[in-house]
Amino acid sequence: MIVAKRKPFDEIMDLTKDYKKILLVGCGTCVAVCLAGGEKEVAVLAAELEMGRRLQDNPVELGSTTLERQCDREYLAQLDKTAGDYDALVSMACGVGIQFLAERFPNKPVFPAVDTCGLAVNQDVGWYEERCRSCGRCVLGITGGICPVTMCAKGLYNGPCGGTNKGSCEISADQPCAWNAIYDRLKAQGRLDCILAFSPPQEWKDTTPRTLLQPGYKKPEKAKA
Amino acid sequence: MRLNYPPNVKIILVPCTGKVDVIHMLQAIQKGADGVYCVGCLEGSCHYNEGNLRCRERVNHVRELLQEIGLESDRVRMYNLSSGEGPTFAAYATEMTEHIRKLGPNPLKKKPKGN
Incomplete structure (x- = not known):
């Protein structure tokens, strides 16, 4: 899933300091699962902003909502009637959702409250590790299911x-060498010839x-419009 | 035991301190509480194994958030005791009350809210 981390509070305060009525918009999908921008995190940010602004004698009126997804028009449409009531929108979605929200309401300043950090696996509650850089050309079939673009420091x-050094990368002894792991796995599977590809x-x-258009989903009638 | 402890302490019962979330502590401060403290079981003695450790993490996180906001982080604390330690409970209540009294009232109480 897409993972993100909350931006530092000071940065969010600075971005939004000139606005008196702000709508915080969470996203109920990836960023909710990775505990960065779901309903709960929206509530925490709302409490922080409300208190922070009050302490600076610059009180703010806040609205909070969490959409199912911010990367789908049908969910963004739920804000069509209410977004106009606010001076600015703060999105806690990934970079995709933030942009789609800004596109939907082009006259409203839209600010990010999270930094999108990539595509990651869930190792434990609150612990995520990147596995994919969405390079658009997957080689996992010949690399034993280990992504060299993500896991190798040079993305080779x-x-x-x-620079491979007894299983570690030359950048640090704590950084495993992805290609060493690929070698070990391919060897164990009897597929070492793949490493020569x-x-x-x-x-x-x-x-x-x-742009991605899945096969079988082209709509010729819309091409003319 | 009929122990005395300061009457300003408002107790909120939870099944385990692991139930206490960041937003509970933040909203207590937001609504004007001068301090919040969580009293969990002794570390290593949690009936649910890690509930009090989860709570400690969240307390520490709230302390960081308060500092970012501009409030004293020490308005939120974590205490641990066993359920058989009534006198310690009363002593912690007194200690926290005196500590908060030194810090003074929650500064948010004087600040007007947005509309």
């Missing part, structure tokens, strides 16, 4: 590099926003 598609360079330069 072809490895290991000369060459992955062509990733076109990192193409950093335009990616």
Whole structure:
């Protein structure tokens, strides 16, 4: 899932200090599961902001709501009638949700209350570890299910590099070498030949926003409109 | 035992301090409480194994949040005792009351709220 962490309170205070009526908008999906921007975190931020602003003699009127998702229009539409009552919106969704909220209400200042940190697994309650950089070209099939882009400090598609050191990475003895782990796993599976497969360079330069249209979901009638 | 402890302490019963959440402590301060303290079982003696440890983490988190907001973090504390220690409970209530009295009233009480 997408994980995020709450922005420092001072940063949120600074971003929103000029607004007297603010709506805090949480997101009930990924950021709620990773305990960064769900209903509970919205309530905590609301309490913090209300107290912080009062202490600075700059009281604020706050509204709070948590949408099922901020990356879907049908849920954002729930704010159509109420967003106009506020001077600014603060979103606790991931970067995707924040942008979609801002797109829905282009005349309202929209501020982020979280920093989106990537795609991670849930190791324990409140403990998440990144596993995917959504590079758009998955090589897990030939790397024993270990992502070298995420787990290797250099993000090498072809490895290991000369810095691998008895299972650790050259950057730190505490950082496991991803390519060493890939080697061990492929060897255990009897698939060591996979490590010789060459992955062509990733076109990192193409950093335009990616669009995904799933097969079978094209709508020809809309193409004309 | 008929022990005395300061009457300003308002007790809120929870099944375990592990039930106490960040928002409970924050909202108590927000609504004007001068201090909040959680009294859990002794560490290592939690009936639910880790409830009091969870509470301590949350108390520490609330202390950080209060500092960020601009309030004294020491308005929120965690105490531990066993359920058989009535005199210690009364002593902690007295200690916390005296401590909060030194800090003075919650500054939020003088500040007007937004509409």
